[in-house]
Amino acid sequence: MTPPAARPLVTRLTELVGCRYPVVQTGMGYVAGARLVSATSAAGGLGIVAAATMSLRQMTAAIREVGERTDAPFGVNLRADADDARERVDVLIREGVRVASFALAPRRELIARLKDAGVVTIPSVGARRHAEKVAAWGADAVIVQGGEGGGHTGAVPTTVLLPQVVDAVDVPVIAAGGFCDGRGLVAALSYGACGIAMGTRFLLTSDSTVGEEVKRVYLDGAETVVTTRVDGVPHRVLRTPFVDSLERSRLRLPRAIVNGARFRRLSGLSWAAMIREGRRMRHGRDLTWAQVLQAANTPMLLRAAMVDGRADLGVMASGQVVGLIEDLPSCAELIDRVMSEAHTVLDRLERLERAPRP
Incomplete structure (x- = not known):
């Protein structure tokens, strides 16, 4: 797949993991498989495999399939409290995965093991104190999710939580919860973040394996x-x-x-x-x-x-941003759109800065 033609945007995130654009696709259970992850990474973002809902063998197969589809960097999301967490970390190291993502704070020894092997460690946090803890333990960056985000979430909105964390830690901070476009990316950057992470927006793409009828429920509701x-x-x-x-x-x-x-x-x-x-x-x-x-x-x-397409019998994690989503672009089209919008906003702000003052 040919990466989108939008201008690159260099931030601490792109420098840390080697992706072209500061846009992360989150590790959504039963959604972020090899197809979605490889499409995201090939398009210049950072795709993350949702391994928490996979067996060890399924996770290994997904990692290898992503590697066959693209040579761009990608990540894998793990449960730090899983019985086989150490074995899974060993697989990431052996397979040359660039990023290890965690929904819960990984133990200090897991972070050290990953760092020694050159794997970038990025836990997700929902509170300033959690960010401070994992940063002190050696995490390379954090994803900060505000209350607007889908799945397990807290009560503090991104606009309050994000600047709290940015001011509290020295590691790169990636903003999640309420993002779907280039305007949001620029807003996150203005708060001091180095990029955005999106879940619902990537679920609602043509590269997502979620059934069309379920996607329609998201778009309609x-x-x-x-x-x-x-x-x-x-x-x-x-x-x-x-x-x-x-x-x-x-x-x-x-x-x-x-x-x-x-x-x-x-x-x-x-x-x-x-x-x-x-x-x-x-x-x-x-x-x-x-x-x-x-x-x-x-x-x-x-x-x-x-997986089964039974919206009537299942639960569908969703961020509040679903109310802004109206279409199902490919990952390449989505990232190209996000970056084009971001550069348009940045150019407009620059013109305001250069405008003559009375």
């Missing part, structure tokens, strides 16, 4: 809601009749056990592994065991929509 009914913690999703039914229902242990059994069969996890996972999820949270089992079933709800 521009309302999101933050619910705790999916997995016990705040989760921003597209508002649908199914989500409304979850909000009205009472979470009961027998139903959660049945759903947990379905996920166990699909994932191949043993009950012992699921219990260990549940204990990790309960740590530091006020969750009942019914909520823990429902949380373990979250991948089933995501898979139902993103």
